[in-house]
Amino acid sequence: MIIEHIDAQLPGTITDRHAFRGDQTIVVAKATFLAVVELLHREGFQLLVDITAVDWPERAEQGIGRFDVVYHWLNLANQERLRLKVTVADGETMPTLTGTFKTANWFEREVFDLFGIRFEGHPDMRRLVTWDDFPGHPLRKDFPLDGGDAFCMEGCTAPYNHGSRE
Amino acid sequence: MAELDINDAVVTTRLDAVVNWGRKNSLWPLPFGTACCAIEFMSMAASKYDLARFGAEAMRFSPRQSDMMLILGTITNKMAPVLRTIYAQMAEPKWVVSVGVCASSGGIYRTYATLQGVDRVIPVDVYVPGCPPRPESILYGIMKLQEKIEKESMSMRKDHIARFYESLARQETIQAEQGLTGQQAIRTMLTGAAERGVGTIF
């Protein structure tokens, strides 16, 4: 339903769409993103449920944007949900939604922390779940799962081996 | 290296026996509960499994007022300096029971976020495996700690505690000199320890 509204009022903004077992997803370009969000807000999609991102490193080689920033909305009036994806490249920034959606504040901090995508206009752009000087962005595909260093200590001893490597 | 270095010939005197009896039967826990193991701890403390009959009913969530820290749940790398500070602020005699596999070894979380065993940053006396351990297991772990306390002597040196405080001082020096957060300082120390082939930073 909302997709028809978007098509009617902002034709051409949806570059891709799919639906699966009742949920609906649209892909929007970054340039038209804010216009679509404003429309959604007017149409009653006022609960921003989540912002997250997905890293597709192979797309970077093809020259397409590496990250998909994914937004989820819920329309409390008619219980309709919408997923919106925007493709961004490494180093590119997204506009912030903290003006209209207060929850975007921490969600965007989390995305920055875990993926390194900055949000322009965010009042407090700093890490949320890792610590201030954490090296890297953990949910990128090129970040090693175990932190890559002494945390997991591949090949190192258990503490009670008195330092021996057996 | 992190093991309690008990001198081979520790002679416990009658006085030691009395003091240890008092200490082991009045272990006031500091439940450092972060995750699911804390729920099992709660049922252990409730009436069915009943921790109170071991004298450990007084849960004191302050390090100043407790003598046994029960680490119940996953400890993340972000939490590590907090854990160290709280352990540092406990008054001696103090013991640590690492409950559950997350606290003992990182558990199923072999990731960048989880501390792979609390014994990397804190001296531990008893490990209780399980995910989560049944309340009886945690109780058994506390009983094992009681057995350990029985064998202690007041004349015994507690090297691990001294080394812990030294490592805390080193951590603070690294933090001050290099302008790092506690977590990064611990990470640096862990890397250094790994290069020496040692699993702990104290």
Added chain:
Amino acid sequence: MAHPASPFLSVLILLLVAAVTAIAILVLSGWVLPLLKPNNPQTAKLRPYECGVAPLQVGARHKYSVKFYLTAMLFILFDVEAAFLLPWAVNYRHALWTFGAMLSFMATLLVGFIYAWGKGAFEWER
């Protein structure tokens, strides 16, 4: 015994028991306990407990307004005056001559009261 036990015998026993208990506690905690307890003062151990994080502000002591102290002090003074007034009032009819003595006592305190009033000690909002 030639005379019956004094009615205050039980008080004496209580006094002795209390004294022995108090002295025992003091001796045990002052001389015996230091031999038994572990003694390991460390800087990190002595820092104020703030749930394990670094202290968020330099000192936890807020600026405490002195007016509370002033109010309490004035209260004590005039409450003690009232405490003296009550037994006098009860026995006054048997000693009417004490009127002058009490009057001079109250006059002394009245001078202090006027002084405090004039100095603004009763102003809560300053």
